[in-house]
Amino acid sequence: MYHRLWADWYLPAAMPALERLFFSRIPPGARVLDLCCGSGHVTKELVARGYNVVGVDVSARLLEHAREELPNVDFQQQDARDLRLNDPFDAVLCTFDSLNHMLSRDDLARVFAGVNRSLSNNGLFVFDMNLEEAYSADLHQWAVTVDDLNVTLVRGAFERSSQKAATELIWFQKEPTDGNLWRQHRSVVEEHCYPKSDIVRALRESGFSRVESVAAVDAGMESQLGFGRYFFCAKGC
Template structure:
């Protein structure tokens, strides 16, 4: 598959994602998997990790005895994934166009990766591909930023390390209903743009205070702590939030049933939930769906008799 046919935007910051955000994302998402998905799977189930990134969640599933296949559009991400989860199978591909027979007991897609799908039609293609890849009665679990997820904020996250620092800022266009988030990486560079070996050293106390405290309450203070000889470089990603109702409708349109949405804590989302949701949907076997539809038709006819 050529780079034109898959999502490659994560290549430039795969190294940073692997060192920082991937571990945080894994720690945050594992409790949802352990509550909403894993108790409903058979021992040694086959799980497809869609948009698997650098493989931290893949490895955690392997440790728990599952058979895991991961797919990502970024070669650089997969390079790290193969190091982090050497016993998994990894495939270079795109969520919008992959094809598998009905192989997996479950499919997961974490870290709001599907917000990079920029149209509802393409998102339906992803859902259809997942539906085909699932065995009968298989489960699909994924999370998404909803319509109020994105804001206009220059710095909403960051971290200060000895040899580099990074921030994340985001924007949102309410008319187009699209957003961006920008990763700014600060590194010491010399006049010929090579990374210095002996550049300004970050004060250990400042680094500790920021990463443990200020990062949580006022992340923009990082900009005041970065040494003056560290220069910024930006990587910007497009993102599209979706309404909870349109996601539920799209899932049902390709055949999923028992669609449920949960909040950050893994509890059923309220009707007012508009920032984040973790969805779980089931591929119900055809015979059961036929019985279910017949029951609905009978119920409807009885109500009119």
């Protein structure tokens, strides 16, 4: 479902920001970790630009898609909170608010500490996260996507008191052997909203001494996906 709905959506919108904050700073040939790489959509762009890429994701199903598309890339199934990678990276990239899926500050700090351990001296860590403005927009409104085999409904919810967000997905999938039969599925994806100050503090406590934050729309990302989203660029000592 993730692959079908969102795989092609993020990168075109984010490209201006990634050009400014990542691609312009990391030369081709650099060793890059695509953290929470999913089905490999951003990984494919990194490979095309000449980077030596390793992709990490917790989902075996998404990694299947990635390996089918990019059989020569080293994809590893790992939890971002417990990174275990042998050789250091020149840069780590983590996109599409993947780190909002860390539901506690301790989990987020574990990711940051693991990334810091995985970077070479003066290595660059770039990632984006949604802040409260993003989660507060268009609440409880259903977005509908239709194709020949699927009808999908998506809506978001946000609880300010707990800073918890959720995306509810309901989809109807046509059975390939019986065009009159549709099967219903439901899924809820949870995220956590962190204040920008908490994110910066967690980065510094994890060993990143230089931290830059940029609103996604100010970095050139289109407003539909960029509103309320921030990019963070961090380096160690």
